[in-house]
Amino acid sequence: MLELLTRLGLPANLSAQGGTIDDALVWTHILMVILFLFWAPFFIYTLIRFRKSKNPNASYKGIRSHFSNYMEGGVAVFEVVLLLGFAFPAWELRVNEVPPAADAEIVRVVAQQFKWNVHYPGPDGEFGRTDVSLINDEVLNFIGLDYESETAKDDILPPQGHLHLPVDKPAIIQLSTRDVIHSFSIPVMRVKQDVIPGMRIPVWFEPTQTGSWEIACAQLCGNSHYEMKGYIHIHTQKGYDAFMDALSIVNEIDDYDLTFEADKKLNKVIKFLRAGDAETAESFAVEAKSLAKIALQEKEEMGEEDEWEDWDEWE
Numbered sequence: 164m165l166e167l168l169t170r171l172g173l174p175a176n177l178s179a180q181g182g183t184i185d186d187a188l189v190w191t192h193i194l195m196v197i198l199f200l201f202w203a204p205f206f207i208y209t210l211i212r213f214r215k216s217k218n219p220n221a222s223y224k225g226i227r228s229h230f231s232n233y234m235e236g237g238v239a240v241f242e243v244v245l246l247l248g249f250a251f252p253a254w255e256l257r258v259n260e261v262p263p264a265a266d267a268e269i270v271r272v273v274a275q276q277f278k279w280n281v282h283y284p285g286p287d288g289e290f291g292r293t294d295v296s297l298i299n300d301e302v303l304n305f306i307g308l309d310y311e312s313e314t315a316k317d318d319i320l321p322p323q324g325h326l327h328l329p330v331d332k333p334a335i336i337q338l339s340t341r342d343v344i345h346s347f348s349i350p351v352m353r354v355k356q357d358v359i360p361g362m363r364i365p366v367w368f369e370p371t372q373t374g375s376w377e378i379a380c381a382q383l384c385g386n387s388h389y390e391m392k393g394y395i396h397i398h399t400q401k402g403y404d405a406f407m408d409a410l411s412i413v414n415e416i417d418d419y420d421l422t423f424e425a426d427k428k429l430n431k432v433i434k435f436l437r438a439g440d441a442e443t444a445e446s447f448a449v450e451a452k453s454l455a456k457i458a459l460q461e462k463e464e465m466g467e468e469d470e471w472e473d474w475d476e477w478e
Contacts, residue, residue: 164189174350177376177397179369180256181353187249194241201234261367267333270326273306274338274345274358276384277391280305281326283319285411291315298341306341319411324393325433326378328370329403330441335367346382349395355381370397373441375433396436402445405452406432412455416462425454 168188169175176185271282271290284290291314297307305323308315321327328334338347340358347366348355356366378393398406409429413422428451435444 164192168192176351176353177370177372177374178352178354179371181368183249183253183256184353187245187253190245190249194238194245198238257367261335261365262333264335267335267367268328269335269337270328271306271337271339271363272326272347274340274342274347274380274384274391275305276342277380277387278305278323279326279347279378279380279391279393280323281321281393282306282308283321283407284314285317285319287314287317289314291318295341317411317415319407319414321410324378326393326395327403327406328395328397329400330370330373330397332400333367333369335365337363337365339363343384344382345380345384345391348379348381349376350379351376352395357382373397373399373436373444374439375437394433396433398432398436398448399441399445402432402441402448405445405448409448409451409455412452412459416455416458418458418462421458421462422455425451425458428454 173188176182269284273280273282282290282293292309292312293307294309295307297304297309299307304310306320308318308320310316326336336347338356338358339362340360342360344360345358346355347358349368352368352370354366354368356364358364375394375396378395380388380391384391406429409425413425413429416422419426428447431447432444432451435441435447
């Protein structure tokens with residue numbers, strides 16, 4: 164049945180926890196097929212058997228058989244089994260058995276009309292302070308990050324809509340929104356969670372395959388809802404570490420004239436992940452990190468030269 168559902172459009176499951184959800188989907192569809200095979204012929208039979216030409220006078224006694232009651236009871240039992248045997252265990256696994264923070268990659272995703280903003284804590288492992296009063300789209304501060312906060316100085320903010328994670332490691336995504344209700348949906352990870360204003364809601368999964376896939380908003384959130392999509396990029400662990408280090412340095416330099424070579428390599432990482440070539444993507448991530456370090460050294464040297472020029476002018 165799962166193979167049939169896949170042929171009919173169900174995305175492949177690429178998360179360690181998705182199997183329980185797929186089991187529930189399979190048994191739900193089996194129940195629907197059984198109901199269809201029984202009720203559809205019965206419905207056609209009743210249309211023919213009780214048509215007006217054969218039954219000109221209404222019967223006020225009705226059918227005395229209890230067959231339909233037995234059928235309805237059987238369906239109810241099947242549904243209880245689905246709930247107790249599949250749905251509840253899957254829900255408990257996803258909600259109560261959250262992996263320890265020390266063993267997981269923790270990322271914040273802030274929704275807005277009509278983008279996904281991704282926020283990493285940086286090397287110190289702590290998220291910088293955010294405040295809605297600091298939100299300013301004109302200066303690209305989409306989440307209201309307080310850059311004066313000590314813990315915010317090393318935070319990493321990739322381009323909007325791009326979520327990067329390592330393979331075979333649990334990821335805890337802390338969801339929030341700065342406007343209306345959205346729904347964070349990654350079908351291949353079997354993840355879909357409503358994002359509610361005023362709340363920070365965690366959702367977790369463990370990717371099992373490298374590559375790139377789409378993130379969708381599964382809740383109508385405005386007139387440009389169709390534009391609200393992003394991408395999840397799953398790297399090898401080495402590639403992920405190098406990519407995030409490079410991105411951190413590029414953000415620190417904040418000068419495209421110095422970092423454009425590293426940026427080009429980072430774009431190639433995404434290109435090869437989308438093509439399913441994680442090894443090549445990893446090598447480009449390592450190159451991007453090296454180029455970013457060179458750019459940082461150049462900026463530091465430029466800063467020292469500027470200091471000497473200022474000193475000469477003062478004399």
